[in-house]
Amino acid sequence: MGALHLAHTTQPPAADQNRTKGKGGGGAQTFADFARQVYGDQRATPLARxxxxxxxxxxMVAHSEHQQDAPAVWTTARRAMGTTGTGREWRLxxxxxxxxxxxxTGKDRAERACSAPRLRPHPDGPDDFRNRLGICGATADWEHHAVEKQAGTGWYKYHWFCKRHLDHLARVREQLAEPNSRAPEPIPNRxxxxxxxxxxxWLSAYRHRxxxxxxxxxxxxxxxDWPVPGAEPVAPRPRLRLAAVDGTLLTETSGASW
Structure with missing residues (x-):
């Protein structure tokens, strides 16, 4: 998967309307190639794609025949995505x-089963999840949980407790306080x-929005660049250069006026 770079205005024009070169003279690719890369990226949500x-x-297409003008590139992308349902903001x-x-964090309301130990078998039989896991299994209130931060990733694991087992919740929170303080900052996953x-x-673009x-x-x-447990690091890839827009343009693009 190659990476794109929104070209500076000083970048040379692409060879033809549908091709562009990656940073540092990387191999040319068509817009169709790029689209295949994007749709093949499992990390991308529909909105990100x-x-x-x-x-x-x-x-690569609309402004590839001449030196790219940053406002024109951003305006084209902005109009391609259109406005939100209210028409007051750009979807871009x-x-x-x-x-x-x-x-x-991925905290799921559907997984709030109390994890306190089960003292007596549940009458629904040995195949019931409460008996198989040996837990209470009652639905916990949203606020009754303890967070366990994983040592390698900083990612959260939730332990839920129902109202009948708040004493267990207090003990678990106390037990996790010290190891949680040593856990790393969570690796991003979105x-x-x-x-x-x-x-x-992109730092300025993200912060502005x-x-x-x-x-x-x-x-x-x-x-x-984010480490993924059990996976090899991704090799550096060429990106297309997208000229940064200044603060004035950022302000102008925040309103959905044509």
Whole structure:
């Protein structure tokens, strides 16, 4: 999978309307090749795929015959995605905010089974999950959980307890306090795809749309740079260069006016 770079205005024009070269003179690829890469990326949500394809179209097709003008590229991508249902915001801005690198805990309301030890067999029989797992199994309230941070990844594991077993919850929280304090910052598991495919000032782009309180992960902005337990690191790949837009353009693009 090659990565794209939204070209600076100083970049030379592409050889033809449907081809572009990767950073450092990498092999040429067509927009169809790029689309196959995007659709084959299992990390991409439907909204992320639409965002990547919009920038790919703007860079590789709509503005590939001449030196790329940053406002024109961003305007083309923005209009390709259109506005939100209210018509007041650009969907491109929404998608960039959604691509901001982060760790999503995956706390699932459907998995709130109390994990306190079962003292007596449940009458539903030996195949019942409460008997197989040896747990209470009653549905816990949303706030009655303890977080266990994994030593290698910092990812969260939730332990749930029902109202009858709040004493167990208190003990588990106390037991986890010290090891949790030594756990690393969670490895991101959401977003970070724009830096995989395009080179630009994504730090500013994310912060402008998410807010100043958002902080980049220590593992980097690109999802390719994040360690994945049990997987080999991703080899460096060429990206298309996407010129960063200045603060004025960022402000202008936040309103959905044509």
């Amino acid at each position: 639409e965002l990547l394809l919009a920038f790919g179209f703007a860079t 801005d929404q998608a960039i905010a959604e691509d901001a690198p982060r760790y999503a 977003g970070g795809l724009l830096p995989v495919y395009f080179e630009s000032d 998410v807010g100043e309180r958002w902080q980049p992960p220590i593992y980097g902005l690109s999802a390719d």
